[in-house]
Amino acid sequence: MLKNDLFLRALKGETVQRPPVWMMRQAGRYLPEFRELRDKYDFFTRCETPELAAEITVQPIRRIAPDAAILFSDILVVPRAMGIHVELKDNLGPIIPNPIRSLADVHKVYVPDVNETLGYVFDAVKLTKEMLNDEVPLIGFAGSPWTIFCYAVEGKGSKSFDTAKGFCFSNPAAAHTLLQKITDTTILYLKEKIKSGVNAVQIFDSWGGMLSPVDYQEFSWKYINQIVDALADITPVIVFGKGCWFALGDMGKSRASALGVDWTCSARNARYLSGGNITLQGNFDPSRLLSPIPTIKKMVHEMIDEFGKDKYIVNLGHGILPNIPVDHAKAFIDAVKEYGN
Numbered sequence: 415m416l417k418n419d420l421f422l423r424a425l426k427g428e429t430v431q432r433p434p435v436w437m438m439r440q441a442g443r444y445l446p447e448f449r450e451l452r453d454k455y456d457f458f459t460r461c462e463t464p465e466l467a468a469e470i471t472v473q474p475i476r477r478i479a480p481d482a483a484i485l486f487s488d489i490l491v492v493p494r495a496m497g498i499h500v501e502l503k504d505n506l507g508p509i510i511p512n513p514i515r516s517l518a519d520v521h522k523v524y525v526p527d528v529n530e531t532l533g534y535v536f537d538a539v540k541l542t543k544e545m546l547n548d549e550v551p552l553i554g555f556a557g558s559p560w561t562i563f564c565y566a567v568e569g570k571g572s573k574s575f576d577t578a579k580g581f582c583f584s585n586p587a588a589a590h591t592l593l594q595k596i597t598d599t600t601i602l603y604l605k606e607k608i609k610s611g612v613n614a615v616q617i618f619d620s621w622g623g624m625l626s627p628v629d630y631q632e633f634s635w636k637y638i639n640q641i642v643d644a645l646a647d648i649t650p651v652i653v654f655g656k657g658c659w660f661a662l663g664d665m666g667k668s669r670a671s672a673l674g675v676d677w678t679c680s681a682r683n684a685r686y687l688s689g690g691n692i693t694l695q696g697n698f699d700p701s702r703l704l705s706p707i708p709t710i711k712k713m714v715h716e717m718i719d720e721f722g723k724d725k726y727i728v729n730l731g732h733g734i735l736p737n738i739p740v741d742h743a744k745a746f747i748d749a750v751k752e753y754g755n
């Protein structure tokens with residue numbers, strides 16, 4: 415049905431003429447048409463209004479034409495639905511005015527009826543699917559339980575998430591109760607997103623790399639793996655763990671369809687660590703899009719040579735930065751389409 419199914423074929427590990435490409439955070443501030451809407455509507459209004467979310471999702475498809483769309487939303491809509499108040503402050507990022515710091519706080523957080531609390535996301539998925547007209551697949555996403563937990567406990571962004579880690583190590587029972595509630599909500603949420611029409615899902619474990627390999631197993635991977643197991647029969651799942659190269663071995667043995675890697679891990683190491691058989695996604699340094707266009711194109715071709723064109727999805731190693739010129743973002747996409755020509 416899809417006119418361009420390269421992305422789904424790479425997720426299945428099929429042989430392709432060139433790898434598919436999309437960019438994490440491709441619907442965002444580097445696009446002037448995005449900034450126009452951002453100046454008119456606050457962040458959660460953009461997330462909660464299906465017409466706005468759908469329009470923002472297709473903006474990069476029109477402008478730079480990647481091989482997949484990712485629904486405009488945020489990982490923080492999930493804790494909001496669980497009764498945790500989240501604000502987004504300009505230049506400060508997310509703020510949770512009453513962070514979770516005790517077992518009593520954990521008991522106040524609930525697993526919601528996702529249709530009641532997150533119905534706007536499912537409406538946005540349906541509307542976006544109509545607007546995309548089967549041109550490219552649509553990716554849905556959620557934060558990993560650990561990454562959501564980091565914000566819920568720390569109360570804000572952080573370089574090290576010491577408070578969140580401290581809560582795990584000093585009060586593990588309470589931490590696990592909260593992580594399980596987030597996991598249960600995320601499974602319900604992603605199942606409904608899939609029912610509404612997304613073609614694949616990605617779990618963003620942006621702060622997994624804050625944990626030691628042993629703690630990662632206990633506080634992050636264990637919960638991500640529950641989500642993967644719950645969804646693997648109904649849709650392809652991509653796991654992106656920023657800084658989590660040490661967990662690629664376990665991830666490669668799971669039922670995930672693909673694994674994201676950041677730019678600190680070479681293609682060769684990522685293939686070796688993940689067992690050599692699973693589709694990998696990544697890992698261009700987002701700052702490298704500030705290089706001159708001919709350099710970007712050359713480096714993208716070298717990256718494809720290193721990962722190999724099969725079982726590979728070209729992407730950045732993390733989200734695109736707001737200061738990237740649009741023609742540089744487009745050069746990244748074009749370079750992949752020109753590969754092998």
Ligand SMILES: Cc1c2[nH]c(c1CCC(=O)O)Cc1[nH]c(c(CCC(=O)O)c1C)Cc1[nH]c(c(CCC(=O)O)c1C)Cc1[nH]c(c(C)c1CCC(=O)O)C2
Pocket residue numbers: 437438439440441442443452457484485486487488489490502506507508555557571618620732733
């Ligand atoms: C950690 C995280 C968050 N949100 C997300 C993550 C995981 C991925 C990552 O690590 O980058 C995921 C996310 N957030 C957003 C998307 C959109 C879809 C896409 O194009 O990829 C996705 C996939 C929109 C957004 N989410 C946010 C913006 C920018 C603010 C705005 O538009 O007003 C966008 C476009 C706000 C946000 N949301 C979050 C932060 C830390 C911030 C503020 C910092 C920042 O601006 O990057 C939490």
